[in-house]
Amino acid sequence: MHFEEIVRVALHALMDHKFRSFLTMLGIIFGVASVIAMLSIGEGAKREAIAKYQDLGVNNIIVREKKLSNAELEEVRARFSPGLSINDARVIKEIVPEVAQVAPQAEKESEVKMGDMSAKSTVIGITPAFIEILNYETEEGSFITADHYNNSLKVCVLGAGLANSFFSNQSALGKMVKVDDQWLEVVGVMKSKAVFTETVGELASRDLNNDVYLPLTTFNKRFAKENLLESEIKQITVRVNRSDKLMESAALIRSILDRHHFNNQDYSIVIPFELLKQEEKERQIYNILLGAIAAISLIVGGIGIMNIMLASVMERTREIGIRRAVGARKKDIMSQFVVEAVAISITGGLIGVVLGVVLSFSISLFTDVTTYIRVYSIFIAFFFSVLVGISFGYLPAKNAANLEPIESIRYE
Amino acid sequence: MLIEIKNLVKNYVMGDIQVQALRDINLTIDRNEYVAIMGPSGSGKSTLMNILGCLDTPTEGQYLFDNVDVSTLSDDELSAMRNREIGFIFQNFNLLPKMNSLQNVELPLMYAGIPKAMRRERAIEALERVGLADRMDHKPTELSGGQRQRVAVARALVTKPGILLADEPTGALDSKTGVEIMALFDELHREGNTLILITHEREIAEYSRRIIQIRDGLIFSDEENIRSDDVEEKIYKTRG
Ligand SMILES: Nc1ncnc2c1ncn2[C@@H]1O[C@H](COP(=O)(O)OP(=O)(O)OP(=O)(O)O)[C@@H](O)[C@H]1O
Ligand SMILES: [Mg+2]
Numbered sequence: 103m104h105f106e107e108i109v110r111v112a113l114h115a116l117m118d119h120k121f122r123s124f125l126t127m128l129g130i131i132f133g134v135a136s137v138i139a140m141l142s143i144g145e146g147a148k149r150e151a152i153a154k155y156q157d158l159g160v161n162n163i164i165v166r167e168k169k170l171s172n173a174e175l176e177e178v179r180a181r182f183s184p185g186l187s188i189n190d191a192r193v194i195k196e197i198v199p200e201v202a203q204v205a206p207q208a209e210k211e212s213e214v215k216m217g218d219m220s221a222k223s224t225v226i227g228i229t230p231a232f233i234e235i236l237n238y239e240t241e242e243g244s245f246i247t248a249d250h251y252n253n254s255l256k257v258c259v260l261g262a263g264l265a266n267s268f269f270s271n272q273s274a275l276g277k278m279v280k281v282d283d284q285w286l287e288v289v290g291v292m293k294s295k296a297v298f299t300e301t302v303g304e305l306a307s308r309d310l311n312n313d314v315y316l317p318l319t320t321f322n323k324r325f326a327k328e329n330l331l332e333s334e335i336k337q338i339t340v341r342v343n344r345s346d347k348l349m350e351s352a353a354l355i356r357s358i359l360d361r362h363h364f365n366n367q368d369y370s371i372v373i374p375f376e377l378l379k380q381e382e383k384e385r386q387i388y389n390i391l392l393g394a395i396a397a398i399s400l401i402v403g404g405i406g407i408m409n410i411m412l413a414s415v416m417e418r419t420r421e422i423g424i425r426r427a428v429g430a431r432k433k434d435i436m437s438q439f440v441v442e443a444v445a446i447s448i449t450g451g452l453i454g455v456v457l458g459v460v461l462s463f464s465i466s467l468f469t470d471v472t473t474y475i476r477v478y479s480i481f482i483a484f485f486f487s488v489l490v491g492i493s494f495g496y497l498p499a500k501n502a503a504n505l506e507p508i509e510s511i512r513y514e
Numbered sequence: 515m516l517i518e519i520k521n522l523v524k525n526y527v528m529g530d531i532q533v534q535a536l537r538d539i540n541l542t543i544d545r546n547e548y549v550a551i552m553g554p555s556g557s558g559k560s561t562l563m564n565i566l567g568c569l570d571t572p573t574e575g576q577y578l579f580d581n582v583d584v585s586t587l588s589d590d591e592l593s594a595m596r597n598r599e600i601g602f603i604f605q606n607f608n609l610l611p612k613m614n615s616l617q618n619v620e621l622p623l624m625y626a627g628i629p630k631a632m633r634r635e636r637a638i639e640a641l642e643r644v645g646l647a648d649r650m651d652h653k654p655t656e657l658s659g660g661q662r663q664r665v666a667v668a669r670a671l672v673t674k675p676g677i678l679l680a681d682e683p684t685g686a687l688d689s690k691t692g693v694e695i696m697a698l699f700d701e702l703h704r705e706g707n708t709l710i711l712i713t714h715e716r717e718i719a720e721y722s723r724r725i726i727q728i729r730d731g732l733i734f735s736d737e738e739n740i741r742s743d744d745v746e747e748k749i750y751k752t753r754g
Pocket of ligand 2: 681
């Protein structure tokens with residue numbers, strides 16, 4: 103008997119009992135849909151994490167000043183630590199072998215004004231190296247250039263959010279904004295960044311779109327420190343050539359800084375890539391759990407197929423007997439029932455894929471859970487549904503094939 | 515010899531009781547014979563027929579089909595034999611209820627691996643043969659008893675088997691339809707087919723060339739039958 107023949111016979115049998123076939127499919131439909139939805143939730147979480155750490159740079163080491171109270175600051179200074187300084191940045195670049203670039207940054211909470219509008223913002227003094235290290239891009243204009251930096255020009259680059267609230271659709275380039283008591287010319291506007299909603303290591307969550315960037319030289323010249331104890335800079339971002347040298351370089355940086363800060367722990371080191379790996383590990387457990395739930399629902403679907411197929415074999419004993427009497431071999435009967443089970447699971451699998459995709463989109467649309475469907479997950483879900491069909495269809499099919507022709511033909 | 519049966523016994527065990535359906539059957543049937551098996555109800559006719567049709571296996575004894583010991587055949591070989599060598603016409607038709615006449619007749623050809631187009635052609639031919647070309651799309655429930663019987667005959671014929679086995683082929687039919695079926699059998703016999711039919715009606719057995727009587731699982735008599743002019747005339751008239 104040809105394969106297409108077997109398929110035709112099986113499909114006929116299923117069409118004879120449309121409603122029952124559909125009910126049998128339900129288990130597979132929900133199983134496949136849940137596999138796809140679960141995988142998409144896992145993938146969505148993964149992508150979100152990667153995007154978050156990509157902003158910080160996967161090859162970067164971030165040295166950040168610890169938040170200390172005035173009393174603590176006084177104590178630290180009394181023990182000779184000058185706090186983070188431009189010199190620290192320079193030394194790191196000179197001594198640590200794998201370091202490609204360093205970007206020190208000073209920060210200040212300021213009030214930014216434009217006309218009669220004003221906003222609270224973090225003003226960040228940077229060097230031109232900053233944009234080499236972080237994958238920030240400008241929407242219009244340029245970033246802080248070497249020229250701006252060397253000549254301590256009174257220019258700034260606005261975060262996308264700030265630019266939008268001040269200038270809405272107009273171009274901000276060439277406009278003047280007032281930061282505290284200083285007038286600065288806008289030379290660029292940043293592309294919009296994903297909002298940090300979580301604290302990453304020592305880095306507090308905040309909206310990067312409200313930042314104002316200006317040359318560090320200008321910053322030091324024009325903006326007074328809040329108090330004398332304050333350190334020169336708040337953060338040094340270090341870019342390492344190779345991500346497998348991150349840990350090694352971080353250790354070296356730590357020993358350098360400890361020496362320069364006389365063993366005062368007034369800074370902390372964040373390695374985004376290591377955090378990413380760690381988070382991934384934690385998420386894996388969660389993913390396994392999701393996968394297990396989905397797998398169980400698929401298996402339950404398979405048991406549903408087996409259950410109904412067993413009943414159907416009983417009910418069709420006589421049909422099987424007649425087929426055997428006119429010359430069907432065991433394997434003809436066997437393949438007929440296996441193909442029926444597979445046809446159920448393929449159809450159910452296809453419907454399940456559609457449902458799973460819809461489900462996954464609905465989840466990201468109506469909840470704040472991000473989902474992402476990878477094509478391979480559709481194939482996995484579909485493949486497993488067919489596998490379930492074959493494995494759970496096997497036993498009923500074998501039962502059918504092993505019926506004695508004479509007994510089944512007499513069966514009432 | 516087409517069929518050779520030696521010391522055949524068939525017992526059914528039901529709990530503590532053993533039913534001896536066939537006790538000690540010895541029988542040979544040649545190619546192109548036309549045999550009627552007669553006997554009272556429960557005498558073992560269907561049991562014998564099922565064994566001849568390779569649907570059932572004997573408890574003891576030997577069954578040689580075309581000089582091959584059937585007990586040595588594998589399940590697949592038995593299936594092939596049922597498919598190609600034997601045409602079985604059941605007492606209760608045993609048609610598949612969801613399929614129309616054409617599909618029912620095509621069924622054995624499908625398991626013989628014959629391509630669809632040729633299968634259809636041959637099935638139509640067989641249905642024409644039994645005079646049912648105009649009922650091809652009817653399902654068994656949409657056919658009369660006689661028509662169902664003829665679909666069953668067409669299904670048995672369609673693979674051009676060496677032997678036709680019919681269990682009470684006219685049992686459910688009125689005498690006129692019965693005669694039509696018997697005329698068809700006669701034609702098949704004259705074309706060279708081997709026919710074995712079961713009946714409890716003497717009138718039907720008279721159409722055959724040899725009558726075997728069974729009582730309580732034993733062959734009671736086995737005689738040649740010389741057809742009466744009356745029977746010849748009925749066949750002649752029916753064929754027209
Ligand atoms: N599957 C079975 N299990 C037990 N006993 C059986 C079985 N099939 C047949 N028998 C017994 O074997 C004997 C012969 O049965 P069989 O069907 O061959 O009779 P028959 O001659 O065909 O009768 P009828 O003319 O009524 O069809 C009967 O006594 C019957 O009860
Ligand atoms: Mg009988």
